[in-house]
Amino acid sequence: MADALHTLSAAELGRRLAAGSLTSRALCEALIARFDAVNEKVGAFTHLDRADVLAQADASDARRQAGQGRGPLEGIPVAIKDNIAVQGQPLTCSSKMLASLVSPYDSHVADRLRAAGAILYGRLNMDEFAMGSSTENSAVRKTFNPWDLTRIPGGSSGGSAAALAAGLVPLSLGSDTGGSIRQPASHCGVVGLKPTYGLISRFGLVAFASSLDQIGPMARSIEDCELLLAALASADARDMTCFGPDERALTSAGEAKKLRIGIPKGFLGKGVAPEVAAAVEAAIAFYRAQGCTVSEVELPSADLAVPTYYVVATAEASSNLGRYDGVRYGHRSAQAATPVEMMTHSRSEGFGAEVKRRILLGTFVLSAGYADAYYNRALRARAKIRAEYLAALSQVDVLLTPTVPTPAFKVGEKASDPLQLYLEDIFTIPANLAGLPALSVPCGQSGHLPVGFHLVGAPLSEAKLLAAGRLFEAAHGFAHQQAAL
């Protein structure tokens, strides 16, 4: 019985906990045993404080015993990407820069999870400062795709996706600046949601590109993803962009079988692997057979999305990462006699190659003489892309594409060509540029590797996306899937 706990959904675990047939301690002990058996192989977690987890579990069991359970997440472990602050736990962003940092405070989402009775369970590996699509940029360790340990899990929330696919935890949090929740979800065969910009507070999320960053839920089923989303969305004055929970996002789904689905012209063509295209076309055929309307839509500026994103994101990153100067927290070089030397040496020693590359690029596109040609043009392109997406979404309810053009690639395969790696995000980036909600749903396999499709909706249409995902999931066998390890 205990051996099977790692295969169960959060919803089912919640039911057993509520019925008294399971305790949070027994669940956490089973997951710790699973951690000891497979984490070394997969590398999803970078830190797990067993004593703290069991203390949280005992407190949860005591609350439940006293009739003070806090809801459906009471006693359920949620693992957290290592760029989201949890008081007393490491907050390294998988960077040497923050290798010894222990967070002195809780993020808003950590507050929310504690208020929901969830167990804050360990720290998940990621690309350094969330910059990457393979988790190979982690300064801590590599994470491997549980479906094929020679391949990448995606990124930057690679640990969050791999932990789910390996049965290490039932729920996880990721962050998504250009696809960092959805791309690893697709590669690992799990569900990942990037909410509407502003739905979930980023207070306590280490900033990468503030006009794009969102925290979001990841799970092995749509139902679990919904459970976690409901716990996270709440107003927070500490993030000025957060407008808090909105009933439209959480409940007004409408009938999934009546959805109008738009297929962006050309998105299933060039660069998409045949088996990915086939899986996504089968999903489209499924929706059509269910009674949904399927039509082609035009997004003429789609080709501008990747360059626009890499100008805006690196510009904001170069500014946000200016705070790592060796003064207040993080790495300080021992080789420094003056303040400027301290800053320069600390940054040079603390940041990895991809972070330096993006800081340099962002510094360039903002620099005197170039800001008009790059940054300001990118802002205008972003406005155009957003307008085109909103126009398309006034004609249809959701846009459906592959999440990623190709299945997970081999570790090291694209490490020397950053531009090729940036193109991994071609389908996911526009939702960040336009602030729209987007969901990756497992829809098939290419050989033994998972494939996902991607739904984008109008602002606050999360419930609609999840309803569409649920319709597909109910008719196919991809929910709750885990890799054999």
Added chain:
Amino acid sequence: MAEGFDIDHLAKLARLSLTAEEKALYSSQLNSILGHFQALAQADLPATIDDARVVRESALRSDVPGPSLGAAAVTRIAPAARDGQISVPRVVDDEA
């Protein structure tokens, strides 16, 4: 489009010290990435930005003191601290 790209100047602005190998590698990679950005230079774009990600004025909180971490928590995570304050290399010379 990357005319005038000066890796030394850029590194100085970004407060990064790069080895000769890093300079060569980043120069080549950034030139290749900037080449991909050509599409932006050639695109027909709106003259003004109607960007809906503006922060609502009502979202700004009052400018009054609120709870904060406190000196002990802040100095605990600082690379170097003394007498409840963060210490750094000397900023101002005695003669200055």
